[in-house]
Amino acid sequence: MxxxxxxxxxxxxxxxxxxxxxxxxxxxxxxxxxxxxxxxxxxxxxxxxxHDVQLGHWTFLRILWERDGITKRELSIEAGVMEPTTFAALQAMEALGYVTLERRPTNRKNIYVFLTPLGKRLRKTLVPLAEEVNAVAVQHLAAEDVATTRRALLVMIDNLTRDQQGIEQA
Structure with a gap:
C-alpha cells in the first residue's frame, strides 16, 4: 500500500x-x-x-560547484534569496558537512562559503539526478521543440528582467 x-x-x-x-x-x-x-x-x-539532500540546499550546491569560495552575500544574490534564508541554509549545510563558513584575516566582515570534500563529491551523485529529471521532462519532444522552448523562455526572462530594471530606475 x-x-x-x-x-x-x-x-x-x-x-x-x-x-x-x-x-x-x-x-x-x-x-x-x-x-x-x-x-x-x-x-x-x-x-x-x-540521498538525504534537501531541495533547498540544491540551489546553493549548484552555485558553489561553479564558484566555490564566494561570500554569503554573493551566494544570496546568485540564488535569488534573502541573506537570512541563505544563512539558515548554510548553517544546516555546515552541520551536514557540505560547507564551511570562514572569515578571512584581511576581511573579517564577509563570510566566505567553501565546499567540503563531501560537498564536492555530492556533485557526482546529484547532477545526474537533475539530468534525469530533465530527460524525463523532454521525453516525446523533438529536439527542435526543446530548443525553441529554451529560446522562448530566455527571451521572456530577458524581457521581464529589462522591464523590472526599468521599473526600479523610474
Whole structure:
C-alpha cells in the first residue's frame, strides 16, 4: 500500500494535469510556467530525498560547484534569496558537512562559503539526478521543440528582467 505522502503527491499531480488539460487549458503562460517549475522541483526533490539532500540546499550546491569560495552575500544574490534564508541554509549545510563558513584575516566582515570534500563529491551523485529529471521532462519532444522552448523562455526572462530594471530606475 502506498504511503500517505505518495498518495498526496499522486493527488497533486492529477489535479495539475486536470487543471491544464480540462479546466483552463489556455490560462496565462505565467501559471503554466509556475506549474511546470513546481513539477520539475517535485521530481527533483523526490530524487534528492533518496540521498538525504534537501531541495533547498540544491540551489546553493549548484552555485558553489561553479564558484566555490564566494561570500554569503554573493551566494544570496546568485540564488535569488534573502541573506537570512541563505544563512539558515548554510548553517544546516555546515552541520551536514557540505560547507564551511570562514572569515578571512584581511576581511573579517564577509563570510566566505567553501565546499567540503563531501560537498564536492555530492556533485557526482546529484547532477545526474537533475539530468534525469530533465530527460524525463523532454521525453516525446523533438529536439527542435526543446530548443525553441529554451529560446522562448530566455527571451521572456530577458524581457521581464529589462522591464523590472526599468521599473526600479523610474
Amino acid at each position: 502506498p504511503k500517505a505522502s505518495e498518495l498526496r503527491e499522486q493527488e497533486i499531480a492529477q489535479r495539475v494535469l486536470r487543471r491544464w488539460h480540462d479546466d483552463v487549458p489556455n490560462d496565462r503562460l505565467a501559471h503554466l510556467v509556475k506549474d511546470a517549475t513546481r513539477v520539475f522541483l517535485r521530481a527533483l526533490q523526490h530524487r534528492l530525498s533518496q
